[in-house]
Amino acid sequence: MRSHDPHEDPPAKRRPEPYRGPPVTLGHMRALGCRHLLIYCSNGLCHHSAIIEADHWPDQTAIRDLCPKAVCTRCGMIGADVRPDWSPHVVA
Ligand SMILES: [Zn+2]
Numbered sequence: 001m002r003s004h005d006p007h008e009d010p011p012a013k014r015r016p017e018p019y020r021g022p023p024v025t026l027g028h029m030r031a032l033g034c035r036h037l038l039i040y041c042s043n044g045l046c047h048h049s050a051i052i053e054a055d056h057w058p059d060q061t062a063i064r065d066l067c068p069k070a071v072c073t074r075c076g077m078i079g080a081d082v083r084p085d086w087s088p089h090v091v092a
Helices: 026-031 063-069
Strands: 036-041 049-053 080-084
Touching (some): 063 080
Antiparallel strands (some): 036 049
């Protein structure tokens, strides 16, 4: 009978990296007609989301660089999921 080791290490957590291309910048986003950012709180219990204007950041700002700077206004969590808000452009 094989003994089971209860202290077996769980598989190492890797950062999800769904996108490996060059960083999407605000300039790129604006060129496509999008001027707002959707911010999702990364606190798993909060689910707060907000739409903000991106007008006050320069074009070369990478959207993913804003993620660690975003602070949730509901729970105070620092670090959020920032992505372009394409919703006004989606035809329902
Ligand atoms: Zn939050």
